[in-house]
Amino acid sequence: MVEPGRRRRGALRPSGSGGGGMIGALAELRGVSRAFAVPGRRGAVLHAVDGVDLAIHRGELVGLVGESGCGKSTVARILAGVLPPSAGTLRLDGRALDSLTAAEARAALLRVQMVFQNPHASLNPRFTVEEIVGEAARFHRLVPPAALADHVAAQMLRVGLDPSLRRNHPHRFSGGQRQRVGIARALAVRPDILVCDEPVTALDVSVRAGILNLFLDLRDQADLAILFISHDLSVVGHICDRVMVMYLGRIVEEGPVDALFETPRHPYTRALLADARRPSSSASRPPPIRGEAPALSDRPSGCCFHPRCPIATPDCATRAPVLRAIGPGRRVACHHDGDDGSIA
Numbered sequence: 001m002v003e004p005g006r007r008r009r010g011a012l013r014p015s016g017s018g019g020g021g022m023i024g025a026l027a028e029l030r031g032v033s034r035a036f037a038v039p040g041r042r043g044a045v046l047h048a049v050d051g052v053d054l055a056i057h058r059g060e061l062v063g064l065v066g067e068s069g070c071g072k073s074t075v076a077r078i079l080a081g082v083l084p085p086s087a088g089t090l091r092l093d094g095r096a097l098d099s100l101t102a103a104e105a106r107a108a109l110l111r112v113q114m115v116f117q118n119p120h121a122s123l124n125p126r127f128t129v130e131e132i133v134g135e136a137a138r139f140h141r142l143v144p145p146a147a148l149a150d151h152v153a154a155q156m157l158r159v160g161l162d163p164s165l166r167r168n169h170p171h172r173f174s175g176g177q178r179q180r181v182g183i184a185r186a187l188a189v190r191p192d193i194l195v196c197d198e199p200v201t202a203l204d205v206s207v208r209a210g211i212l213n214l215f216l217d218l219r220d221q222a223d224l225a226i227l228f229i230s231h232d233l234s235v236v237g238h239i240c241d242r243v244m245v246m247y248l249g250r251i252v253e254e255g256p257v258d259a260l261f262e263t264p265r266h267p268y269t270r271a272l273l274a275d276a277r278r279p280s281s282s283a284s285r286p287p288p289i290r291g292e293a294p295a296l297s298d299r300p301s302g303c304c305f306h307p308r309c310p311i312a313t314p315d316c317a318t319r320a321p322v323l324r325a326i327g328p329g330r331r332v333a334c335h336h337d338g339d340d341g342s343i344a
Contacts, residue, residue: 025055026056030091031051031087032051032053032075033050033051038297051088053251056226056227060225061215061219062242063242063244064244065272067293070249074249081112095108110189110190111192113191115183115196115197119170120202123170129161129166129168129169133188134151135185142190155188158184158187160210161181175202176211183218194227200230212238215239228240242256243257245268248299248304250333253266253334254330265330267305267334268308301320302315303333313335
């Protein structure tokens with residue numbers, strides 16, 4: 001899928017404040033929640049994100065995985081400043097966003113840019129590539145007007161596009177080329193962090209490897225931090241340094257990719273890996289997940305995974321587990337230790 005030997009880089013750090021992973025982070029979510037009113041149901045609230053802690057360091061490629069509807073995209077939008085949290089704090093370079101002036105907040109959020117899932121819908125069809133890539137840099141006066149054309153050409157070259165095509169409109173490009181335009185647009189404001197929300201899901205399989213290798217190049221050459229959101233664990237396993245597993249708005253497990261894939265500790269993680277046909281360290285494959293995930297507006301009591309969990313006990317239905325450290329860079333939210341089924 002990607003070139004071999006391209007993934008690992010440096011020491012991995014946990015996100016949890018208990019493990020010291022927040023120190024020196026470029027961006028952090030601390031106890032972040034986001035609730036939405038449910039249309040047509042007076043007083044009903046949908047908790048899309050519930051108490052999430054997350055930290056991203058320079059040069060780190062972090063995966064955020066989970067089933068559709070678990071809150072991954074909401075986390076992405078909060079981190080990029082598109083959505084404000086209902087509770088908790090977004091911190092950039094150690095400074096809480098809500099403590100900054102409006103001008104300081106705008107400047108800070110320019111350093112976090114999003115790459116969206118669908119390149120067909122995320123590019124303005126009326127604009128040329130030159131206008132799409134250069135618009136934000138022009139608006140925020142990051143580049144002198146006389147140098148804007150050269151700046152756009154440089155961003156196109158960084159993502160593997162011919163600058164001579166800069167006056168074409170998006171419909172003249174393939175899906176993979178459009179996604180490269182979207183990445184060039186994000187790079188044009190000189191970010192430190194890319195938030196990539198399912199960036200290869202809408203692309204043909206034949207062009208996904210090129211986009212994934214581009215993210216690795218950007219991480220290695222520009223020392224960018226990247227949050228890579230996906231439901232495809234095979235992709236995450238190839239390119240990410242660290243992975244966080246999300247279920248119904250909560251982080252249920254976190255760890256370095258190799259360790260988490262080899263010894264998953266949460267039953268949900270085990271089931272996801274089994275569905276992805278990844279080998280686990282145990283001789284037998286875990287049982288499939290029972291049923292379907294409930295709606296976020298009807299989150300179960302206690303451990304939100306207990307109605308589908310093959311090892312749930314009565315305690316799981318009444319007591320919500322805490323995301324706790326279980327080793328270097330490893331955290332899990334489960335009343336069972338994940339190895340022998342004993343209660344923690």
